[in-house]
Amino acid sequence: MRFSPIWLIIFVFTCAATDNLKAAVVNGTISENTIWTISDSPYLIEDVIYVKHDVTLTIEPGVRIEFGQDAGLQIDGHIIAIGTESDSIRFTSAHNDTAGSWDGIALNGATEEAAWTQDGEFTGVGSILQYCVIEYAGRGFMALGSALVINSSSPLISHTKIVNCAGETGTIRCGNLANTLIKNCYVVGNKAIRGGAVSLGVGSKTILQGNVFALNSAEDNGGAIYLAIAEADIISNSFIRNKAGGHGGVISAAESKHLVIRNNSILGNSADFESPGFYFTGQVQADITENLIDIPQNAIYLQ
Numbered sequence: 526m527r528f529s530p531i532w533l534i535i536f537v538f539t540c541a542a543t544d545n546l547k548a549a550v551v552n553g554t555i556s557e558n559t560i561w562t563i564s565d566s567p568y569l570i571e572d573v574i575y576v577k578h579d580v581t582l583t584i585e586p587g588v589r590i591e592f593g594q595d596a597g598l599q600i601d602g603h604i605i606a607i608g609t610e611s612d613s614i615r616f617t618s619a620h621n622d623t624a625g626s627w628d629g630i631a632l633n634g635a636t637e638e639a640a641w642t643q644d645g646e647f648t649g650v651g652s653i654l655q656y657c658v659i660e661y662a663g664r665g666f667m668a669l670g671s672a673l674v675i676n677s678s679s680p681l682i683s684h685t686k687i688v689n690c691a692g693e694t695g696t697i698r699c700g701n702l703a704n705t706l707i708k709n710c711y712v713v714g715n716k717a718i719r720g721g722a723v724s725l726g727v728g729s730k731t732i733l734q735g736n737v738f739a740l741n742s743a744e745d746n747g748g749a750i751y752l753a754i755a756e757a758d759i760i761s762n763s764f765i766r767n768k769a770g771g772h773g774g775v776i777s778a779a780e781s782k783h784l785v786i787r788n789n790s791i792l793g794n795s796a797d798f799e800s801p802g803f804y805f806t807g808q809v810q811a812d813i814t815e816n817l818i819d820i821p822q823n824a825i826y827l828q
Contacts, residue, residue: 536608548591548619555582563587569619573628576600586656587612597628597662600652600678607647608656610684618661624691624716625664634677636742643726663691663717671698671724679704686710692717695724695751703729706756710736718744718793719777720751721767721814730756747777748794755820756783764789769796773804780807791818 548569551561555576560583561568567589573596577583579601580602584590586609590598598604598616608614618626632652647653662672670693673682682697687710690696696715699705703726712722720742725731738749748767750759771777773796778784786803795801802818805811 552643555580559583561585561588561590567591569593570596570598573597573599576602576604578602578634581605584614585601586614589615589617591617592662593619594621594626595628597630599631599633601633603652604654604680605652606654606657610656613656613658613686614654615658616660616662617658622661622689624661626661626687629662629672629674630659631674631676631689632678632680633674647681647683652678653683654680654685655683657685659685659687660689663696663715664693671695671717673697675699675703675705675729677701677703681705682707682710682757684709687712687722688714690715692720692724694718694726695720695722697723697725699729699731699755700726701728703731705729706732706734707736708732708734711739712736712741713742714741716743717741719771720747720749721753721769722749725750725752725755725757727754732758732760733762734758734760736762736766738762740765740767742768742770744770746771746773748774748796750776750801751778752776752781753779753785756779757781758785759787759789760785761788764791764794766793766795768794769798769804772796772799774801775803777804777806777811778811779805780809782808782810784811786811786813787815789816791816793819 529543549565550569552572558581563585569591571593578601582604584606592753606614655713664670672690722738741749748769749764774796
């Protein structure tokens with residue numbers, strides 16, 4: 526994929542001021558199919574909203590959802606949040622424009638897997654976040670410390686910006702048999718203990734394709750991605766100036782038997798210890814081909 530120099534890439538995310546007194550306040554459990562409409566926007570969530578098993582929450586383009594401290598959204602059924610390029614759906618803080626100001630979004634064990642075509646287009650089955658913005662979330666209890674948790678669920682995440690968020694193991698966390706496609710997203714300016722942008726956990730299978738991972742940081746390993754006992758196809762992404770306080774400025778992988786890293790642009794990443802590129806421990810079976818890497822002399826470190 527073509528890559529523009531970092532000094533030409535500027536991400537500007539603006540938040541319109543909102544009078545919370547005029548917001549539609551939503552709390553508790555959603556137990557029947559529900560639509561959040563643009564006419565009722567913004568929505569104010571003061572606690573954790575639970576979407577029950579076999580229930581679908583649909584969110585219209587342009588809707589703004591504001592979360593109080595310790596508030597979040599747990600989807601045990603399905604969510605269909607499809608914005609447009611010019612009218613995105615925004616999940617944001619109601620009170621503080623700093624990372625970790627609200628819990629996050631958790632997708633847990635949906636009854637149907639998201640279905641998409643070979644071109645990655647959603648077919649209308651399962652859960653999807655498309656043309657959304659998730660900002661200032663993470664490190665809350667509800668979402669297991671991440672801004673977006675995908676747990677035993679199989680959603681499609683497309684054309685979505687995840688910015689200025691925080692996490693414990695990953696700002697985006699896929700684990701416990703999650704099967705996820707994340708494509709054409711901007712994951713920028715996030716921080717976590719490990720996996721500054723993404724963490725892939727036990728039994729998960731993830732496709733990361735056509736995304737921009739830039740300016741993310743991890744206190745420990747995996748400036749952009751951390752994976753352990755997981756499978757991943759990492760194809761045609763841009764990794765720009767991600768940083769690990771430990772090992773692996775781009776990717777830290779452990780005990781992963783299927784890892785494809787192909788056709789990515791990998792520029793300006795760093796780590797305080799071994800490898801500003803890839804850091805592999807244990808048995809890692811990786812196919813690494815056709816990548817543009819600006820640090821070829823020490824891009825891969827095997828332990």
